[in-house]
Amino acid sequence: MIPRTLHVIWVGDESKRPDNCITTWRQHNPDWTVRVWGNDDLASYGWVNAAHMREMAKRELNGVADLMRWEILYHEGGFVVDADSICKRPLAPWLFEGEACASWENELIRPGLIAAGYVASIPENPFFGQMILDLQKEPTVVDRMAWQSVGPLYLTEQVRMQRYTGLTIWPSHFFIPRHFTGLEYTGGGPVFAGQEWGSTLGKYDELHKRKVA
Structure with missing residues (x-):
């Protein structure tokens, strides 16, 4: 089963970490463990793709x-969510019945592109293991934008x-x-979170100061 652990990653200026957003995940999901990964983890975890x-840290x-x-x-x-996401309601158990889960970015604007901001998996899933090994073989990952070389486009290409x-x-x-x-969902289906697009829209200077819940 997918562990009930929520992972949030924040590296860089810790004074701008959007703890207000992260808190919403804790509030709505008290039965989940929330782990925030930061600069200390980046320096000490023993990452395969540390180089x-x-x-990448010099660029994005x-x-x-x-x-x-x-x-x-x-x-x-577990379930890795973007730091600039705001939980709106408790996570339903049926979301995580598979071995791995992710979300489309937007079916109308970018059909076929799998988002990287909300991805869940069982531990030691060979699919993600192969992704890591394939990245390790790359001479560089900064020859394109990060969303292409290591993010959603890379995830989508790997699935295929x-x-x-x-x-x-x-x-x-x-x-x-x-x-x-700006395209917004107006249907009546469940909405578990909202995405603030902190990097894309340059919101991180002010996002941590906002009231989000």
Whole structure:
């Protein structure tokens, strides 16, 4: 089973960590363990792709978080959520009945693209293990934007390349009801979280100061 552990990654300026957003996950899911990964973990965990993380840190910290995400999922299992996400309601157990889960980014704006911000897995899932090994073979990961080389596009390409059939893909409105382009879900289905697009829209300077719940 997918462990009931919520992982949140925040590296960089700790004074801007959106603890207000992270707290919403604790409030709505008291039966889950919430683990926040930070600069100390980045320095000491023993990452397979530590060299790529150091290189990526000079350009895009969100890319460092993506690189950490895949190794956390493989070694720890659980559910990794973006630091700039705001939980709206308790996580339903049926969401995590499979061996791995993720969300579409948006079926209308970016059809076929799997988001990297909400991914869950059992520990030692060979799919994520292969992702890590394939990244290790890459001479560099900063030849493209991070979302392409280590984030959602990389995840999507890996699902297709490995022909991975164990992934349950949630509709985007479960966790990303509003796309960064402004398109917003208006249906009556369940919305478990909202995405603030902190890196994409440059919100991290003020997000940690806002009242979010």
